[in-house]
Amino acid sequence: MLSIRAFAVVLALGCLGTFVQAQPTYSREVSRIIQQKCQMCHRPGDIAPFALMNYDDARVQARAIRGAVDSRIMPPWKPIPGHGEFQHDLSLSDEDRQTILDWVDAGSPEGDPADLPPPVVYAEEWRLGPPDQIVSMPLPYVPIPREDRPDRYRCFVLPNVTDQDRWVRAVDIVPGQRQLVHHVLLYLTDDPDQIKLLKQFEDEDAEPGYDCWGGPRITPGAGPGLLKAAGGLLGAWVPGMAVSELPPSIGLLVPKGAYAIMQIHYHLDDGPATVADMTRLGLYFQKDPPKNRLLTLPLLNDQFVLKPGVEGQQVNMEFPLDLGAFGLPLPDAFVPKFSAIAVGPHMHQLGRKIRADLVQPDSTQVPLIEIDDWDFHWQGLYQFKDPVPLPYRSRITASCVFDNTTDHEVRWGESTNDEMCLVYIGFIAEGGLSWLLFGNPS
Ligand code: HEC
DSSP states (O other): OOOHHHHHHHHHHHHHHHHHHHHHOOOIIIIOOOOOOOTTTTTTSOOOOOOOOOOHHHHHEEEHHHHHHTTTSSSSOOOOOTTBBTTTTTOOOOHHHHHHHHHHTTOOOOOOOGOOOOOOOSSOOOOOSSSSSSEOOOOOOOOOOBTTSSSSEEEEOOOOOOSSOOEEEEEEEESSSSEEEEEEEEEOOOOOOHHHHHHHHHHHHHSSEEEEEOOOOOOBOOSSSGGGGGGOOOEEEETTTOOOOOTTTTEEEEOOEEEEEEEEEOTTOOSOOSBBBBBBBEEEOOOOOSSOEEEEEEEOOOOEOOOEEEEEEEEEEEEOOOOOGGTOOOOOGGEEEEEEEEEEOOTTTEEEEEEEEEEEEEEEEEEEEEEESSSSSSSSEEEEEEEEEEEOOEEEEEEEEEEEEESSSSSSSSSSTSBEEEEEEEEESSSTTTHHHHHHOO
């Protein structure tokens, strides 16, 4: 028979178990969560307004941390779990969120400093080591808020990025002014007419670069292949998000002589900058030419009208993965095999929700991404953990939900007062006529 004493011990251990769980300490649990999910932004000189490097930092901010974590404002990772699986996911698990809440509610105990994890060592600059090529903004630029809008969106033209065709495996950005640079989008063009336009925009603007709010104001596209537009996106950078590296079998082509356009969002809440920004772009090349080219196409609806003063207006779009729908009824033997590699939803400031799904030929639905608290300040290009097969004759569907809180109709456009409903799909196309359509190496 189980003795009373043994029973008491089991009971005590049980209580101790709950006690340990209910009493997380900074040194044991919280410091580890902060290292993995907060510190990359909350460290001195980075984008977040305060650092979370040690117990005192966290204790002083404990109430604010509770609020931000409970309301899911922080960390600013937007995709809803279960709708696409992404690399470098910054979201908090329910368990970690509860640990933080319990820790604050218990009076933010420090615990035993001997339990602390070793500190994370952050790269001074380039997170993947020295890049194969560094391209800098041509001239330093001091961002000053415009009268009509506080933040500044500026495009810088980087001519002749590479001296030969290069296959890129990773792109990183080192902002000149970390506290100000809120996102960077990189486009490519090798089209002489578009390059002429870029030069015109620069000439018309007295300062370095030119103003560009919702996009580069040109039609990006580069490289061989009939669908040139699929080679127009070079990358996206958001503070705190890890650099995504492509596997050796995939590369992003920067053709010899192509121009890159670096769109920088400067966050100027604290007023005009006092020092100049000189943001740099680092390119990492594949050693050997890859089998497949990373391509990107926007899935978009540019025909919508949002009625004034109406919330919850939904805009839908759909892309049939069927070349026949584009007047190219290829026999199936010539059709490439498509897989999604990355996804990047994009709206402006009236956007509330956005999602994209794959509807397979047998009608089963695979969620690609869903965001239900859109924030224009935190948009990324999310790379899937594993490529998502896109069976031929599937459809990619997407929808945006807008609250038009203004007193006027809103339509598609690149300026602050316009809206967009767009999802970038990064993909590869293997075999078939992929070399002809997309300039795929094999
Ligand atoms: C990707 C960068 C990034 C990550 C990761 C991040 N933060 Fe933040 N945090 C910011 C920025 C930037 C702000 C300033 C407000 C803003 O721009 O949204 C902020 C603001 C805050 C605030 C103040 C919120 C307020 O209402 O003023 C708290 C508290 C906070 N973060 C806690 C955390 C915690 C805890 C984590 C990790 C669980 C975390 N943050 C992860 C960038 C980040």
